[in-house]
Every structure is written in structure tokens, then in C-alpha cells.
Amino acid sequence: MNFSISEENYIKGIYHLQSETGLVNTNALAKELNTKAASVTDMLKKLKTKKIIQYEKYHGFKLNEMGNKVALLIIRKHRLWEYFLVFKLGFNWDKVHAIAEELEHVSSTELIKKLDNYLGTPKIDPHGDPIPDMNGKLPVIKQINLYGVPKNLTATVSSVGNQSSQMLEMLKHYGIGIGSRVKVNKLFEFDGSMEIKVSKQAACIISEQVAKNIFVYHD
């Protein structure tokens, strides 16, 4: 089945809201998409005839199985493009959303297959969100804090527990960002500090407190 850009945006919007609450209501979606309730009702009728949503007049709606898959494939495109923009083109992670919002509607599936391959089939996007696979399945990612990573293993940074500016300053100093590959060299039992190696940089030492605020996953 084929969807217009507008339909795709509605599907994505419903997906984001229903993950929080189950059933979605008209006003909430209108707000999410910066549009009016009447426009939402119009589109709901269309999505219902296209058998993408479950919808009873006046009683809320949600994506059905098909709809969820469509949503996840759009999200897959969005996140792969974000990964590309950050790790290949050098954008800051906070600047890529709007651009990926356009790129996600480019329709070629062959393109996404090749892009995914080119990027090394990443599992997590630059914001730390998981990237659905080509079947629309979200990868199950065990996030653990860096302090729990055994010696000599390498893991990928997925998110940061403490987003204070002091923390971000430290991370910047250590050259640690989301997507960084970190190897644990040694754990010093005396104070819980760790020697780690970030990507191709020289080894460095971080405190237990910092390590416990850095979340990583194994590949």
C-alpha cells in the first residue's frame, strides 16, 4: 500500500501518542500535528478505509497491526537518516530532526536497504532511540550502565542518565557521545574509577559516578 506524505505524518503521530496512552483522541493528535480537530477527523476516515486504524466515532482510535508496521518502517527511515546526518555528514544531533522529517518520506525501499548497509546496520540512532529493522521490529536492547560492563569488552553509548550541563561538559571533555564505542580496560576497586578507551582516542579514567550515568549496550 502507498501513503501520501500527509498520511504518513498522521500515522507517525498516532504511533507516538498511542505508545503512551493506548487509545488516542482527536484533539491530542491535532495538537501533535499542528492542525485542527476537523482535519484530523477527515484523515481518520481515510485511514480507516485504508484499514490502517481502529476507529469508532467519538471513542478514540489507534493503529492496527498493519498500521503499526507502517509506522515503524517510517520511523526506521527517519532514524537511519538521522544517523547518516550525524555520523556521516557531521551535523549536531539536535539539528537533524527537521531534515530527517523530509528525508523519511522518500519512498525507495532499495535506498533504505543500501543506506542501512552503508551505515553498518546501526541499532540506535543519535538520540539513543532504537532503529526498527526492515520488518518493523524494534531491536531489544539491554541498556546497562558503563559501570556494569566487564573488563575488555566494548560497548556502544546509547544514552546519558544525567543531562546537566556539568555532565555534558565532562562528556565533551572525554570525547564521549551517543554512538561512541567504549572499551573498559580496568576497574580500580579502591574508588570504583575505571580506565576506558573511547573510540580511537587515548585511554582515560572516569569516576564511578560518571560511569554509572553513562548507559551502553552490547552489539
Place this chain on the structure above:
Amino acid sequence: MNFSISEENYIKGIYHLQSETGLVNTNALAKELNTKAASVTDMLKKLKTKKIIQYEKYHGFKLNEMGNKVALLIIRKHRLWEYFLVFKLGFNWDKVHAIAEELEHVSSTELIKKLDNYLGTPKIDPHGDPIPDMNGKLPVIKQINLYGVPKNLTATVSSVGNQSSQMLEMLKHYGIGIGSRVKVNKLFEFDGSMEIKVSKQAACIISEQVAKNIFVYHD
């Protein structure tokens, strides 16, 4: 000024036709864009009020200076994306047009700046067409045949004189394609054959006849 996808496609269509004939006529553009003459007339009115074309009812039309620049910036995007698809994602050059046709409408100029930089500001796309710069200026590219390239110089393959399947077979065998970097090692005066080195492959020898059908440019 901002243009819809449809407007951009009309502008591009006019650009392609006017380069051959000067003034463009309604039926020709309708054919080019797979639409009907009446639709073209509608759009011409719009492009005229947007001061992008010169247009007298019943007497043909063409882009004005502004319009030409807009067209060239769209073509720039198109060709940079084609370059990306072929040389980064590994598409065949004959499969990329439709995809680039969608990508060219993504609006961010920052994106194109960074993409261009990432690709190494190429001057020629995978079809051998020149890529306009960020001001919409087409690079002036002296194409010469490989036979005229002095010893020890490196040049980039831009197009092929003879497109027969026999020729393409040979080029494939030698690993020569558009965009290949070729260095001339030696010219054998006896029969005009040349020893060349293609990209990072081992040196090989090609006949004068082949060399004269391979067009290259200096950087």
C-alpha cells in the same frame, strides 16, 4: 523564494527544454512532465506571477535569470544525490535517477552544503554531467580524450565516446567507469597503446582506439 515540488518540477522541465531550443512551447513541456497542456498553462501563470519566467500568451516562454538560477540549484541537488547514491551507496548509475528525483526536493541548504563537502565537492555526476556550484554556476570542464593526457598526469573519466556493448564490456574488464581516476604511465609510440593505472588497480594497457573514446577532465 519558496517553491512547491510541483513548481520545482516545472522549472526543471523548462530548463531542460530551453537549453535545446531557446523558447519552450506548452505541448513540449506537457509531454516532458507527463501532464496535459491545460495544466501547463495554469502553472505558467503562477510562475509568471512569481517572476520566474518570461511568458507571452500563445507565444512560448522561458526561464528568466532568477528562474535559471533556481533550476540550476535544483539540478545541483539532483546530481549531488546521484553522486552519493552511486559512489557511497553502491547503486548502478542507471538506477539512481528516480530516487534523486525525490531527494532533490528536500529543502535544507545546510544539508546540501554538508553533502557536497562529504562527497569532496565533485564537479561531474555519475552520468558525466557537470554539477552546478552553490551559486548555480556550471563548472567549465575541459573534456579531452585520454589519448591526449600527458604522461604521469591523473585525470577523471567523465564520459565515453562509444556506448556500444562491446565498448562497455571492455571498460568493465578494465574496471573503468565514470568517475574513475586514471593515471597515464606511458605512451607506446609504436602502436599508440598506453599503459594506465585505474584508481588503485594494477597498471594495464589499452589501445589507442580505446583511449580516444574515453573522455576525461583535469581537476
Place this chain on the structure above:
DNA sequence: AAAAAATTTTAGATTTGCCTAAATTAATTT
């Protein structure tokens, strides 16, 4: 130079996506 043919434009519909304002239904108060 008049008639015929070809091209182009206008007139009037259609589809998609959006809107406002009014009507309907559901939820909350009293």
C-alpha cells in the same frame, strides 16, 4: 486570403488536505 489544422488557453470539475462555524455526542457538574 480564406479554410483547415494545430496549438494554446479558458471554463468548469475533481481530488487532497486543510479550514471555520455549527451541530452532535460524551463527560462532568450541580
Place this chain on the structure above:
DNA sequence: AAATTAATTTAGGCAAATCTAAAATTTTTT
């Protein structure tokens, strides 16, 4: 349980981009 408030839908319209069919203009033929 009736009244009020909130949420949702319907009705009717608008703008962009397209179409068909008819009218207008230009070009070509005789």
C-alpha cells in the same frame, strides 16, 4: 438526572494541482 462543559464530527468552503471539453489564437495549407 438535568444542565453545563468539553470533545468530536459534520457541513460547507478554500487553495493547489490536476483533468476534459470547448473556445480562442496561431500556423499551415490550399
